[in-house]
Amino acid sequence: MNAFSSLIASGGGLGLLLLMVALPALLGLACLALSRRSYGGQALLFFLGATVNLILALFILFGEEQTVLLPWAGFEINLALRIYGFSRLMLILSAVLFFLSALYSVAFMRRENRSGQVFFYCLLALAFTNGVFLANNFVTLLFFWEGILAVCFAAQLYNDRPKVRTAVKTLVLGAAGDIMFIVGVAVTAVQSGTLMMDVVSGLAAEGPGALGFIGLALGALARACAVPFQSWLPDAAAEAPLPFVVTLPVCLERVAGAYLLLRVTGGFYALAPGSALSIALMIVGVLTFLAGGMMALIQRNLKRVLAFVAIGQAGLLLLGAGSAVPAGSDGALLSLFAQVPALMCMFFAAGQVEQSTGSADLRRLGGLGHLMPFTGVAFVLGAACAAGLPPFGSFFADQLIFSAVNDADILLYIGSLLGLFFTAAALMRVGATCFFGPVRLPEGMEREQVKEAPGAMALPTVLLAVAGLGMGVLIGPFSSAVRNVTGSTVEGWSFSLVLCLIYVIALLLAVLNHITGHRATGEALRAADHIHYLPGLYRVYDAAERHYLDPYNILMGVVRVYSWLCRMIDRCLSWIYENLLERLVDRGSGALHDLNTGVVNQYLLWTLGGLAFLVLLFLVLV
Amino acid sequence: MGSQWLILACIFVPLLGSFLLPVLGRINTNARNLASLLFVLVSLVCAVLALHPAMTGQPLRVWLELPQGLSLGFLGDGMAILAAMAFSLTAAVIIFYSFGYIERFENLNEYYFMVTLFMGAVMGAVFSTNLILTYAFWEITSICCWRLLGFDRSEKSIRLAGKALLVNVCGSLLMLAGFISVYMNMGTFNLLDMQGRGVDNWLMALMLCGILAKAAVLPLHSWLPASSDAPAPVSALIGGAVMVNLGVYIYARLFLAGFQLEPVWTVVTPAIAAVSALISAGAAMRETDIRRIMAYSAVCQTSFILMGVSCGTMIGAAGGLISILMNALACGGLFLCAGTVERSTGVRDINELGGLAKNMPLTALSFGLCALSVMGLPPFGGFFAKYMLIAGAVQSGHIWLALLFAAAALMTVIYLLRVFTRVFFGPLINHEATERSWEMVVSMLILGGLTLLTGLFINVPSDIAVYVAESLGRW
Structure with missing residues (x-):
């Protein structure tokens, strides 16, 4: 242990840099190098990477602040890394979630092909994400930031079932955000006179600074899968290997996006509450929340539902961070801690369902709670947390966010409530369809064939399901601990009881909507048909389903x-x-040819004309 | 003489050695091929050896006084060495690629002669500090380009070669007029004597015409897409790796290390480059001929570099110089990969290609590496170049330039992804396609690998570029 500690501390943190960034990448390469036959070796390396990463994150959490500065490409483009409060928090969050994801993935990938590739992509993404949290130079941040995008693209293109269109969509949408991010970094560097992130603080988001702010914010939105960068996620969720989907877009990318968003709105730039940029960010947040919830309500594929819910949840983060008030930012951060485990839990449950029944089509699934009780309970707990039900942690986080939104603009508040309603309704619909009611299985499949997930898959799913509940029960100490690490100035829970009541009413309306719709149609899956086919709204849904509204x-x-x-x-x-x-050349030469008549007088005239021109030229020049 | 011979060897070994090649070709074709490669490698080695003096503030210099106050000179400063290394390295790989590619053609003595002569002239233009000498080498490259483009003697290629020559020579003549006018104003052709001295706008416009023609920047670009019918190594050498980049290099040599420009040119030239990048990227997104797409890509990327070196900021200039290296490697590699695909399938339309990664995995890998570098994704060298160019545009105070650059960069991602995924992924259409000769595969892999290595060890090229940019001392 002493040797380990000394390695970490060596070179003023250089050892830590090597381990946090290089170790996952190297272990990923080793996974890739091993053949499928040695699955045990691949799984061991993958799990080892996740475990060592978790241990290192714990060291960092309780260790001292450290910085590393290595020259890189000139012009203050240094490989600068820094460990401080906020980065510690993000590192430990992503490390814990990655560890649980690794536990699940090792069991999941046993039955899948190309496990080495999936493990490689996940570990490489972890290395880049660690780099994002540690970066203390904007170009270093950019390097790791775009690295995540490159991994995301490659993972979809080079796997067992390559989905070219989705991979292209991912890279194009991601690149659009990242290119604006580069512009934002360049403008921010000019505004602040430095590329060192710890020096940049409280820049005015006005004039050219507004472009810097917008650029950085767009980069964050792209990684967090917010509107208008979101449309690749549902396709990827339905097509790509589940460990990839959970590890990258649902976990690491989301945490990275939230991290950057919170640093941009509350650190690099002094975003004024109620300013045009703040309202614009919140509008995007509401649109994301609404779009995610509304689209989740009509999906027929379990993983696509969850992908749209994940998109909607990104809107919540945006609402909190965009409000530019400490309570909103605090709510966004706490919401991240509640929603990512909940989303992962639901995706894990969906993966178990798909692996067990061979389908994620909700039309062919039903009553699985009888056959897979642990999975069913975990999914319900995850869904309850994602929907923001009390006493889950997300409920408390949402109160901070909704309160901040209400203070900013009443219309945005109403939009947020609608988003909440749609999300809760969508989660009830999918949960009720999949796990309650009579058992329904894909054609040719018997009840006996459907088995509960093995322990290694069930354990992380249950742990994640309980996490949201635990956070809610212990919200006081938990929020204090988080605020201590981040240095937040918010104290207590100063949200209005009326707003809290309205929030609960919105959730109750979602329940009522589901019960009514279920009774009217006789099917949980069609419980939202009355919303889907509502005059006016139907056209919007129709356009969305035909991908006309896809950015x-x-x-x-x-x-x-x-x-x-x-x-x-x-x-x-x-x-x-x-x-x-x-x-023109032909015409010119033709004309000259025509002039060449052989008549001496004409030649003399030309000569005299030329002489006159030369004399004139001489006179002018002299 | 000291180490000055390095500079002379860099230029004259390929320049004079090229004349031996037709003779060698009559004796032994392999000896001719290897000699051609060797002559270019000598340039590369000499350039590398000349790097140390350049980086320690004692650049190698060759100077010859002539009557009438005229003089001839070559200077091996950091800027020249960086360009010489980039051009000779890429050219050496392309010549090696030719060993496997060009054998089915006739007139190979002429091919190797012209390629080597071309590289000698490029080295001459890179190191020359005399405007007339620069012009002379510049024109030799145009003539070599003409012969190489019309190399297969078909009616179409001769016509297109004529078009390229017409555009290049017209541009060069305008540039020559500018040079002569500069001499009449300043009384010297020596670029070193002109450092920091102002030049009239109309003279600048004349010289810029020559540069735009050579760099294939809009509106003088159309010869480059048209030249995509030439053999792949020729396209790579002229369109991707060397000649167009030479145009931008000369801009940097004349207007960063030479004349002092009116501030208006830090807006006009980048604006021309931005329009060129946007339109060529747009055309690349529509085109279906893989070779033409690469040609439009070359126009777009060269325009990016021109935008960087002309926006009047130190980081932009350094980014432009790094981009010359990255562009030579990555665009050169893309041209070679496109040529391999064409050779292997006999098809150039990307709609008739598909799934080639199964049969040609190494070509797909090389193409992917080069494409990712051109897109500017980390850890490739293109990433750093892209950041520096955008930062240069922002620092110049013209944020609209940075936004135009960003739009063109996004289009670059779109058109390269379109080619990459259509040609190498999806259902396999061209079942008979296989990897071609090992020389071709190794060449593509070298360029693809170098795009990655230059990114991982970005400090090597960036140290040179930063040193050069700082030593210009005009920021």
Whole structure:
């Protein structure tokens, strides 16, 4: 242990840098190098990576503040790392969640192909995410930030069932956000005169600074899967290997996105509450929350429902961080601690359902709670936490956020309540369909074939399910501990009882909506049909289902028109070189040819004219 | 003489050695091929050896006084060494690729002669500090380009080669007019004597025409996409790796290390470059011919570099210089991969290609590495270059430039992903396709690997670029 400690402390934190960033990456490479036959070796390395990462994060949590500065690419672009309060918190959160994910993935991937690749991508993503939390230089941050995107793209392209379109969508949408992030970093560096993140604080989000703020915020939104960067997630959730989906977009990317968002709104820039940028961020938050909840309500694939819920939850983070008040930011951070475990828990349960029944199609599933009781209970607990039910931790976090939103703008508050309603209704619909009522299984599958998840998969699922409840029960000490580490100025729970009541009423309305819809249609899956086919709303849903509202498709539509225009311009320029100039030369030489008549008088006239021109030229020049 | 011979060897070994190649070719074709590679490698080695003096503030210099106050000179400063290393390294790999690619063609003596002569002329233009000498080497590259593009003697290629020559020579003549006017104003062709001295806007415009033509920047770019019918190594050498980058290098040599420009040119030139990048990226998104897409990509990337070196900031200039290296490696690699795909399948339309990663995994890997570098993703070298170029645009105070750059960078991601995924992923269409000769595969892998290595060890090129940018002393 002493040797371990000395390695960590060596070189003023250099050892820590090596371990936190390089170790997961190296172990990932080792997983990739091992063949599928040695699954035990791959799993061992993967689990070892997760465990060592957790131990290191614990060391950091209780260790001292450290910094590392290595020269890199000049112009103050240094490999600068720093361990301090907020980064400690994010590191321990991601390490714990990754550890649980690793435990689940090792058991899950036993029956899947390309396990080495999945483990490699997960560990590489962990290395980059650790880098994000440790980065103390904007370009270092960018490096790790875009690294996560590259891993996300590669993981979807190079796996057992490559989904090219989804991979392209992921990279294009992610790159759009990241390129704006680079612009934001460059503007921020000019505004502050430095690239060192610990020096930059409280910049004015006005004038050019507004562009810096917007750029950084867009980068964070892209990683957190908020509108308009979200549309790849449902496709990826349905198609990609589950450990990848849980580890990257649901866990690591979300935590990284929230981390950056909170640093941008509450650290680098002094975002004024009620300012145009604050309201704009909150509008995006409400749109994300609403879009996620509404779309989750009509999905027929279990994992797509969860993906849309995850998108909606990103909206909540945005609402809290965008409010630019300490209580809102505090709520966003606590919400992150509650919602990510809940989402992971539900995805794990969905993975167990899919692996056990061979399907994630809600039309072919039902009553699985009888056959998979642990999974069913865990899913229900996770859903309750994600929906923000009391006494789960998310309930308390949501009160802070909703209170801040209400203070900012009443319309945004109403929009948030609608988002809450849709999310809760969607989760009730999916939970009731999948785990309650009569047993329904895919064709050809018998009840005896459906088995409860093995212990290694059930344990992390149950732990995550209990985490939200535990956080709610111990919200006082938990929030104090978090606030101590981050240095938050918020104290106690100063939200209004009326707002709390309205929040609960919105949840009760979601329950009522489900019961009514279920009774009317006789099916839990169609419990939201009355909303789906509501006049006016139906057209919106129809457009969304046809992907007309998909930001990626809209972007590609613009690209098609723009590229057609560019091609026309290019063709015109080519025509000038290849045709027009040639014709002009032909005409010119033809005219000269015509002038060459062989008549001496004409030649004399030309000669005299030329002489006169030269004389004139000489006179002008002299 | 000291170490000055390094600079002379860098230029004259390939330049004069090229004349031996047709003779060697008549004796032994392998000896000719290897000699061509060797001559270019000599340039690379000499450039590397000349790096140390350049970085210690004692750049190698060759100087020859002539009558009438004229002089000839070569200077091996950091800027020249960085460019020489980038060009000769990429060219050496491309020549090695040719060993496996070009054998089915006729007139190979002429091919190797022209390629080596071209590289000698490029080295001459890189190191020259005399405007007339620069022009002379510049024109030799144009003539070599003309012969190489029309190398297979088909009617179409001869026509397109003529187009390239017309555009390049017209541009060069305008540049020559500018050089002569500069001489009439300043009484010297020596660039070192012109450092920090102002130049009239109309002279700048004349010289810029030549540079835009050579760098294939809009509106003088159309010769480059049209030249995509040439053999892949020729396209790589001219369009991807060397000639277009030479155009931007000369801009940096003349206007960063030479004349003092009016501030208006720190807006006009980047604006031209931005429009060029946007339109070429747009055209690349529409095009379906893989070789033409790479050509448009080359126009787009060169425009990025021009934007960086012309925006008037130190980080932009350093980013531009690093980009010359990254662009030479990555764009050169993309051209070679596209050529391999065409050779292997006989198809150039990306709609008729698919799933090649199964049959050609190494080509797919190389293409992927080069494409990711051009997109600017970490840990590739292109990532750092992209940041520095955008930061340069922002620092210049023209944030709109940075936003235009960002838009073009996003389009780069889109068109490269489109090619990459359509050609190498999805259902396998071209069942008969296989990896080609080992020389071709190794060459592509070298360039792909170098894009990654230059990113992992970015401090090596960035140290040189930062030193050069700082030593310009005009920020």
